[in-house]
Amino acid sequence: MKSLDTPYDTLRLTEPAPGVVVVTLDRPDRLNAMTTTMFDELEAMATALDDEDDCRVVVLTGAGRAFCAGYDLDEAEELPTLGPLGMLDRQERAARALLAVRSMRVPVVAAVNGAAAGGGLSLALAADIRLASTAARFNAAFVRIGLSAGDLGASWLLTRLIGPAATSEICFTGRLVEAEEALSLGLVNSVSEPDALLDDTLALAASIVANSPGGVQLSKRALQANLETASYAAALELENRGQALLTRGEDMSEALAAFKEKRRPIFTGR
Template structure:
């Protein structure tokens, strides 16, 4: 957590890492350096990391305006080179989903293209009333399906709504996102920071193992081939959680009507 980045600010508050995109002059658009830093941060998280929850936010008036086209060097590049550029952005979302830490996103202003993908890769999304999200790719001569957006969006809002936005590149405003359940709450940046900290604090009441396994189970349940397969995973996770000292502490705290002391075993 002591790593110093150029475009990414990292602040550890207890067991919560506050991760801030910091290219406000470019609306926090993803250039090669910021992409590397996001991959490095999320790819470096594991079960032993000091941070158990991550809050992802941005400076300035936009969350992330997508890929920085002024920084892009795509002219005349072949398939292999362009695939490496593509993987460099895509792998951020893969790392966000695979890391054991829940990620809470605070979205203000525009979240377009890759910024939309970043928001969707978060486990919980909070948004300001002026938040606007869209799959901008299709308006740039590309497919509207990119960086995991076509995976996340239909699962969150259904196929019809996802098709409406992916086929057109239209902006999804904050109020409709709230109605659709794509975001959990609306508020000012300051209010959302307070809510994000409260959410993180509540998450940290869980055992380290229980929190990790819950994120893992939710991720796999989305793609579970059947109810029985998902329940088998849930059964496995529950039994794993009963084997450590934290389960006994949780029961004792409940019976004694106090906050459990799970520690970091």
């Protein structure tokens, strides 16, 4: 993939298996804290990988002992000095980055290897699936620094993921949620030992890559769009269009032929 050759200051991209791109937040000395550069690079990365037909799954993780500690406090010191429009611009740059990650056409899996706090929690929530290590901990700490938990999509995504009551308690107190509690709440899909987290995530990614590219991508589109659809009838309409479109491609015919011939299908996405 051409996108893997793009140099980044805050990200590191690798392809450990065909179709699987691991995007590592690469500021371990700062617990992978977010900066304006990281926001710009996350948006650029998401846009570039979206143009790669060979990219089938994106894995997000952090270098070192943290996933992402949120906004870098060194940069945060200047926020009170920004005017209203300057602060809005800064906030919108960050929001565009997370929207770009969430809107990628392929599944995004977060391998949460350590602390995911503030904006780091929001980034994990922007993924379609979250796997955690036993060292992971989650924290919507905004109220502890005089800010709102309505930040970078956290209030919308977390409420839909674990419900309004649990979200309210976590956001109003700013307390830590350890990995096992995150699993019980449905915040993460599974918990692994730290040394096994990436292998477990790559195994999940491989099981996704084994399926029809178009089927996976339109499944993601339907799941995300129908979170915001106001009615059952509207959801059915969107699903109908997706299924009709997919039957025009080659993968469904290939799957049926493979079933009859008792072999594994070879999907092309065409």
